Amino acid sequence: MKTQTILLVDDISDNLDILVELLHGYDLVTAVDGKTALNIVKNEDVDLILLDIMMPEMDGYEVCKILKRDERYKQIPIMFLSAKNSNTDIEVGFEFGAVDYITKPFQPNELKARVDTHLKLRAYEKNLEKRVQEELEKNHFQEQMIHQQSKQAALGELLMHIAHQWKQPLSSLGSINTLQRVKLEQNIKFSKKDLLDASVKVDELILFMSQTVDTFKNFYNPSYIKEEFSLTNAVKKILNISQATLEYHGVKVDLLSYEDDFVFANEKEFAQVLFSIINNALDIFKQRKIENPQLYIKVYNHKIVIEDNGGGIDEKIKDKLFLPYETTTNGNGIGLYIAKEIIEKNDGVISIANTQDGASFSIEFLEWLD
Numbered sequence: 001m002k003t004q005t006i007l008l009v010d011d012i013s014d015n016l017d018i019l020v021e022l023l024h025g026y027d028l029v030t031a032v033d034g035k036t037a038l039n040i041v042k043n044e045d046v047d048l049i050l051l052d053i054m055m056p057e058m059d060g061y062e063v064c065k066i067l068k069r070d071e072r073y074k075q076i077p078i079m080f081l082s083a084k085n086s087n088t089d090i091e092v093g094f095e096f097g098a099v100d101y102i103t104k105p106f107q108p109n110e111l112k113a114r115v116d117t118h119l120k121l122r123a124y125e126k127n128l129e130k131r132v133q134e135e136l137e138k139n140h141f142q143e144q145m146i147h148q149q150s151k152q153a154a155l156g157e158l159l160m161h162i163a164h165q166w167k168q169p170l171s172s173l174g175s176i177n178t179l180q181r182v183k184l185e186q187n188i189k190f191s192k193k194d195l196l197d198a199s200v201k202v203d204e205l206i207l208f209m210s211q212t213v214d215t216f217k218n219f220y221n222p223s224y225i226k227e228e229f230s231l232t233n234a235v236k237k238i239l240n241i242s243q244a245t246l247e248y249h250g251v252k253v254d255l256l257s258y259e260d261d262f263v264f265a266n267e268k269e270f271a272q273v274l275f276s277i278i279n280n281a282l283d284i285f286k287q288r289k290i291e292n293p294q295l296y297i298k299v300y301n302h303k304i305v306i307e308d309n310g311g312g313i314d315e316k317i318k319d320k321l322f323l324p325y326e327t328t329t330n331g332n333g334i335g336l337y338i339a340k341e342i343i344e345k346n347d348g349v350i351s352i353a354n355t356q357d358g359a360s361f362s363i364e365f366l367e368w369l370d
Helices: 013-023 035-044 058-068 085-093 108-185 192-217 231-249 269-287 332-346
Strands: 005-009 027-029 049-051 078-082 101-103 228-229 252-257 263-265 296-302 303-309 349-355 359-365
Touching: 005 013, 005 035, 013 027, 013 108, 027 035, 035 049, 049 058, 049 108, 049 252, 058 078, 058 085, 078 085, 078 252, 085 101, 101 108, 108 192, 108 269, 192 269, 228 231, 231 252, 231 269, 231 296, 231 303, 263 269, 263 359, 269 303, 269 332, 269 359, 303 349, 332 349
Parallel strands: 005 027, 005 049, 049 078, 078 101, 252 296
Antiparallel strands: 228 263, 296 303, 303 359, 349 359
C-alpha cells in the first residue's frame, strides 16, 4: 500500500525539522511559504496538509481559501498548526474549511493521533471516491448499452406501428380493387366518374400511407412543421380514408363540430394519432364482438373528444394505458404510447376516461389555453 503524503508548510525551518522528525513514518513534503505549497499541491498527490497561519506574503488562511475554492483540491484535509490561539482565530480557521486546528506549542502524541485519524479518514474517502468513479464509469457503459438497445427497440416499435396504421388503408385499397375486378368480371357497367372517384380514393390512401412513414421516421425529433388547420377537416379526411373499413365492420360514426377557430400544430401527426385511436376502437369492437358499434366524435375549439361503445377500459390498466406495451387489445401496446408522445410534442395533452358505454379519448392543445 502506498505511503500517504503529508505537506508541511511553515516559514520557520526549525518547526519543519520538528515535524519531519515526529512524522517520519509518512511520505513528507515541505514548503516554507504559501506559493511553494500551492505549487506542490498541483504536482503531488497530497493526502493531508499541516499549515502554519503566520507566514509572509501569503498567510495560511489565504492558502486554505485558494485550495478550498478549487474543485481539484478542495477535498484535501487541512490542519492549521499555529501559535494564534484565540477563539476567534480558531473559528476563522474552521470557517475557511480546515478539518482541525492545533495550537503551538503542541503535544507530540496528540498531534500524531490527530494526523493519524485524518489520514485514515482521507484514505477511506479516497477509496470511496474511487469506488464511486468506478460505478459511474460502469453506469455510463450500461447507459450507453441501454441507449443503443432503446434505439433498436424504438425502431421496432415504429415499424410495428406503421404496419398497424397501414392495415386499414391496405384493406380499403383491397376493397376498391375487388369491387373494380368484380364489375369487370361480371360485365357490370360503370361510368367514367366511378373510375375517377376510385382513382382519387386510391391516391388519398397512398398519400396517407406515405405520410405515415414521413411522420414516424422523425418521431423522436421536435415537430417543426406546424400550421393552422381545422380539427374538423382533419377528422373528415381520416374518416374518408377509413370509410371502407368502417362500413365493412358496420361501424356508425357521428361527427359533431362546434369549432370556429383553428389549432396550430402538425396536422399530419395529429392525423396519425386520430387514426391510431380509431384503429384501437376497431380492435375492441372486433375483440368483444360489439353489436352496433359506434364512434362519437365531438370537435370543439382546440379540443376533440372521441367516444366509443366498446365497453370501456379495465380500471386496473386505465392509468397505465399510455405506457409502452400496455394494451386493451391483443396488439403490441405501441399505438397509444406513441400517440401520447406525438400529442405532447405538439404542445397538447391526451387523456382517457370511461363512459357509461365505452371509452372516451380527449385531445386538447394547451398552447391555445388562456
